[in-house]
Amino acid sequence: MRLEGKTALVTGGSRGLGRTMSLALAKEGATVIVNYLHNQEGANKVVEEIEAQGGTAFSIQADITKEESVARLIREMNHLSGSDVDILVNNATGPQPELSIEQSTWEDYENQLTFFVKAPLLLLKEVLPVMKEKGQGSIINIGSEVVQTGNAFFANYVTAKSAMLGMTRSWASELGPYGIRVNLVNPGFTPVERHQDVSAEAIEEYRKQVPLQRMGKPEDIASAVVYLASEESSFVTGQSISINGGHTFSI
Ligand SMILES: NC(=O)c1ccc[n+]([C@@H]2O[C@H](COP(=O)([O-])OP(=O)(O)OC[C@H]3O[C@@H](n4cnc5c(N)ncnc54)[C@H](OP(=O)(O)O)[C@@H]3O)[C@@H](O)[C@H]2O)c1
Structure with missing residues (x-):
């Protein structure tokens, strides 16, 4: 159990990669907060699965792009789990x-920046005071091979x-002296529920370009997240790790 006594917050944990990350972090002993926007049933199911495997988890609805809901998310989390965030997975x-x-309009760009820059910043600002006080923390940003x-x-x-790449490195430089690590995990194309309509031909076309000759599985991404959350990676920060069978070699 590499994460015994730790609390992890996974944004968007109700389905897709976040669901598998939540299960994997819980399997290593972390208490997991499964955040979601609309899919309460999915989030509750993840919590039930974690409890069935002997772990502890709570689901919390919150729109992570809004400052007030992020503040409420952290308050509810403190209340339900009785602990603070040690591991934040954006x-x-x-x-x-x-x-x-x-x-494209500027708004289309801004929408993506809202998810991948604004939301991680709002979340970090909420959890940072306690992480600094404790002198430890692991922030894991989920990027992309794109x-x-x-x-x-x-x-x-x-x-x-x-933008997440530069942000990760700059945060890592600033927070390293406080014992807080910040890393970026870049998945390749990893089919999840939302990819149901992608044709078999398109998937095969991608697969052929992957040196390891298979598609990524959510568990591949979750393993990297567990590693970066755990003490095994205690000397790793500011890194960008591609989990894509070698489709790209580095970022
Ligand atoms: N899967 C891939 O092939 C792939 C490849 C490269 C990178 N990535 C990256 O990996 C991450 C996960 O991707 P995914 O494919 O697993 O996505 P997904 O299946 O579409 O899941 C998205 C999750 O985000 C939640 N969410 C959406 N809007 C939210 C909001 N405003 N506040 C809080 N939660 C919100 C959803 O909650 P609800 O269920 O409640 O709507 C859901 O849990 C993303 O950052 C993505 O860019 C994925």
């Missing part, structure tokens, strides 16, 4: 529209994920 994502430059691949018609998302 995972949640909203819709990811593919748009040409002509179709920073490396620069996918066409996706600049809103690619721009915001790129």
Whole structure:
């Protein structure tokens, strides 16, 4: 049990990669806060699964893009779990529209920056005082390999994920002296519920470009998150780790 006594907050833990991260962190002994926006049933199911495997978890609804709801999320979390956040996983994502430059508005870019820059900042500011006091903490930002691949018609998302890279490094420099580590995990294309409509041909096309010749699984991403949350990575900060079978080698 690598995370016994720790509390982890996973934004967007009700489905997709966040669901598997929540289960994996709990399996290592962490108390997990499963945050969600609308999918209460999904979040409660994750909590039930964690309890069934002997762990402790709570689901909390909160829109992480809004300052007041982030403050309430942390208050409710303190109240329900009786503890503070040791591990913050900035995972949640909203819709990811593919748009040409002509179709794009500044608002489309701003929406992505809101998820991947504003929300992590609001969350960090809420949990930072206690992390500094304790002299420890692990912030795990979930990026994407698109920073490396620069996918066409996706600049809103690619721009915001790129911002996460610099933000991670700058936070790591500033917070290292307080014993707080900040890292970025970059998944490759890892099919989850929302990819049900992606054609088998498109998946096969991607798979063929992956040196390890298979698609990523949510468990692959969750393993990296557990590693970065645990003491095993106590000398790792400011890093950008691609979990994509070698589809890109580094960012
Ligand atoms: N899957 C991939 O192929 C892939 C590849 C590269 C990077 N990533 C990154 O990995 C992360 C997870 O992706 P995913 O594919 O697992 O996403 P997903 O399945 O679409 O899940 C998104 C999660 O975010 C939550 N959410 C949405 N808006 C929210 C808000 N305003 N406040 C709080 N929670 C909110 C959703 O809650 P509800 O269920 O309540 O709506 C859901 O739990 C994202 O940062 C994504 O960019 C994923």
